[in-house]
Structures are given as structure tokens and as C-alpha cells.
Amino acid sequence: MRVLLPCLFLLVACPSTVEEPPPAEAPGFPDDFLWGTASAAWQAEGDYDPDPSDGFAVRSNWTVWTERGCVIDAQTNPAGAGFYTKYADDFALAAGLGNNTVRLTIDWARVEPENDVWNEAEVAHYVEVLQAAHDAGLTPMVTFWHWVMPTWVQNPTEVDPLDTLAAPAGPDSFWVQEFEEFVRHVAAEVGEYVDLYSILNEPFSVISAGYLLGGCGSEAFPPGRTLDLRGARGTAANLLFGHAAACHALRELDVTDIDGDGSAALCGMAATNNVMRPADAYNDDDVSGAAKMDWIYNHSFMAALMDGDVDLDFDQAFTTTAADNPDLPIDEGRYPQLAGTLDWHGLNYYGPISVVGLPASSIGGLPSIDVADYDPSLPHSSLGFAIDAGGFGEVLDAFAVYGLPIYITENGLGDPEDADRAMFLVEHLDQLQAAIGRGVDVRGYYHWSLTDNFEWAHGFHQRFGLYRVDFEDPALPRTRNGSADAYQQVIEANAITDDLRSAWIKERYSSDGRL
Ligand code: FCB
DSSP states (O other): OOOOOOTTTOOBOOOOOOOOOOOTTOOOOOTTOEEEEEOOHHHHHTTOOSOGGGSOOOOBHHHHHHHTTOSGGGOOOSSTTSHHHHHHHHHHHHHHTTOOEEEEEOOHHHHOSBTTBOOHHHHHHHHHHHHHHHHTTOEEEEESBSSOOBTTTEEEOSSOEEETTTSSOSTTOHHHHHHHHHHHHHHHHHHTTOSEEEEEEOHHHHHHHHHTBOOTTTTOOTTOOBSOHHHHHHHHHHHHHHHHHHHHHHHHHOOOOTTSSSOSOEEEEEEEOOOEEESSTTOHHHHHHHHHHIIIIIIHHHHHHHHOEEOSSOSSOSOOOTTTOTTOSSOOEEOTTTTTOOSSEEEEOOOOEEEEEOTTOOOTTSOSEEOOOOOTTSOBOTTSOBOOHHHHHHHHHHHHTTOOOEEEEEOOOOOTTOSSHHHHHHHHHHHHHHHHHTTOOEEEEEESOSBOOOOGGGGGGOOOOSEEEOTTSTTOOEEEOHHHHHHHHHHHHTSOOHHHHHHHOOSSOTTOOOO
8 A cells, every 4th residue: 555645745643443343143254255366476476586597677667676776675586585485385285275266466577578578488387377376276367567567668767768658648648559569578477367457556556656645765656856747647547448458459359258157358457445434524625625535546546548538637527628728748538448448446555645735835726635644543564554454445335336246466564573463354354244244345355465575665574464574585585474373364264253362362452543
């Protein structure tokens, strides 16, 4: 979860909330519920090169970003968590937890290292990984864009600031065509193993951390632009049209229906869905700022991908033209090719955001909101995110209105000592169970993550794993954390029971400011 709009835009301070305790008699999870973990290619595999003699360099926009020293302590990512070689062992660990699914990425930078030059050995590798997942009893969900791209698509160096994700932008832009080509190249082979596609991961994390936040060495992502409004809007447009093009390609080329339910390719997007709350519910600017943020982060892409309605100045209307606003790469309006390209919704939930409105600071039509700090009255993860399981229930209710099946594509806690992860997990799954009890159609849950991995700008310092990885040891051994027991017990019970609540929910979080 990342909502890293620059300080000019957001004043974040998570408000205190009253958490409704879920009903003790909640009926548990459906019999066919999917239980899994999620990871992303580069975070788990890093730049590991399986065959240095093959003439293909394993280099991506994030490789370049780390080489520039833009990640904490100038860390680089030689092998992530070692997943590239340890995938079968990791799948065995996941199966041991009772998992029946796994979410992972096919890394574009590995498969197409140069434009139209395909590394078929990498395609074959991913096919082996998908087969191994099935062998372990895990039905895979696949992502095609989890922020990492080949350098010919985005090369964030000062010398060569190539960035086709931002520009040109539009329905038939270079980026859209190339992304579709990549998905088409692997669709049939991958499709033999996969029905569920979370095509893109968290567009707004990259839009904000890549184009607005700025700064190598901060929390920024490549390409590291500061307040580049046109770039942000171009990126939004390209990701929308890229998603749709990929979805149409998958529906055409993936003809293998794994589970026999009549659908061979189901398109979804894993989106950052935070509950946006006004820091002061009695302050009009905070209330309107929170509503604006809710529209941008949570709902603007839903309007585009469900109905085809594109809003790039985020004014909740679809009428601005590029002539009206020079920062718009294309006219707003209805684009039929986008409509109906979500078969399900992927929800990534990490915590709430509280918004303080600053009425006079509107820049370039972006909302007049500013970033401050999270509410000290809530407990926090090591990454500084507020912990608020009640907000999870609110977001689930807010997305139920779309009538799409929901999968929780990510939820987890940065917690280097594994002190609070079990409690976080059980509290959040309690909310999920309650939402299902209220009729919200949730089909699966992917915990982020099975093992520690490379946490973007925070490098190896942040740990989200149910299994701890010793990054000092070149063999990257895994050690089971206590929180893995909690997850396994929930899956075994297929419910949050009173026994599980009393076993795992402590009086308070270690980082708690709440009590
Ligand atoms: C999400 C990202 C994921 C991971 C978690 C902690 O925003 O999608 O890759 O970094 O945060």
C-alpha cells in the first residue's frame, strides 16, 4: 500500500475509529475459499541471472534505480528472496500452511529484455514455476505489471530518461502496444495454468511515487519525477488502456479453463484500496479532501474499467478535453474498449489514510490536500502505516456495490520482529469473515507475503514474511515465524473462531499508541 503523494497534496493523519466487533456467530469462510500468499517477481527474484552466458542482461527500471543509489542505504537487489531457484521449496511451505493458491508475477523485463527480443528460456522458466505451483496444489493467480519494466520501456537515468509509461499516452500509445505484445507473447502458454489475472498492480502507487513525490533516495519510485502532472496523467491513461488491451488479449488467447467453471481468463486489477477519512470530520476541507482522495484512488479507475468513463483530471466528471487542460494527454470521455474489462476486483488493503484538506493549495487541478503524519492514536507498522482492521471492513462494503467478486490480492504487515503480524492477520480476517457474513462476495485472500523480500525503496529493511529470510546468508534460508502458525490455524478452521481470537488477539500492538 502506498499513498505517497507529496507533502503539498496530502495531510495524512489516520483518525481514531470505533471498530465494530464482528459477530461471534459469523459463519466462517466459504468451502471453496482461496487461501494464498502474494509476491511480485522482482521483490522475490531480484536481478538473479540464471544464465550469464546467454547474452541477455537481467536489467529493469528498478535495477537502474538501485544502481543510481535511490533505494535506502543504496541497496541493490541481486536475488530478492531467492525465489527464482527456491520456488518449489516455497510452494511446499505455502502448501504446508494449507494454501490452495498463490499470486505471482511474470516479469516483463526478463521475458523481453530488448524490444521484440524474447528470452524464451525465461518464458519456459515461468511455465515451470506455474506447473510447480499446480504440483503443490496451488492454483496460480498471475500479474503482468508489478511496477518492473524493461529498460527500453523505462530507463530512469539522468543520461537517458526514457519513459514510455508516461508519454506518449493514449489508447494506441507505444507503451500500450508493447505491453499488449508482451502479454500476447506469453498468454497461451501461461493460460494453460491460469484463469485469474491481476493484470496490473496498484497503478496509483506508481503514479504518486513515480511522478509526484520525486527524489532519488526518498520513498520515490522510478522514474523519480516531482510534480509531473502530465506524466502522472499519461501514466494513468496508459495503464488503463494497457489493462484493457491485455484483458482482451487474454480473453482471446487463453482458452484453457483450469477449474471448469466456464471461464478461461478472468481479468482483474490489484488496486490500492485505502479507506479515506477526513482527519476532522467537522472540517469541511478535510471532508471534501477525503472524498476527493476516495474518488481518485478507489473509484476513478473502476468507472473507467467498468463503464469506459475516463477522468484524468480527477474532477469526477468525464468532460475535460486536452484543449481545455494542457496537462491532459487525451480527451476525457467514454472509451468503449475499456468497459467491461473487470471480471472481478482485486483489493489490496494495508490501512487507512486520513486526509486534511488545504483549500488554497490546489495545484494543477489535483486535490487541495496535503500530507501530514498518521494519527498517533492508532498502532503502526514498521513502515509507518496505521493499523486499522475496521477500515478493511469499510472498504469491503464500499466495493461490494460494484457487484463484482472480490479477491483480497494483498494484505499484510511490515513487522521485522513478527511481533504483531499474527494479531494483524487474525483481526483482518475477522473483518473479512464478517463482511462475507454480511453478503460481500469475497472469493479469496492472499497474504503479503510468504517470505520476506525486497521492499522497494525500503530495500531489505522491511519484512513482511510469514517466513523470515536470512539475507546475510548467501543461501537465503527461511525460518518459520509464529504468524505462520496463526495463518495455518485459520485456514484449518476455515473460520475465525473464538478460540483463535483468544489465542492470537493480544491486548495491544507493540507499536500501539492506542491504549
Ligand atoms: C504493496 C505492493 C507490494 C508490497 C506491499 C508491502 O503496495 O503492491 O509490492 O510492496 O505493498
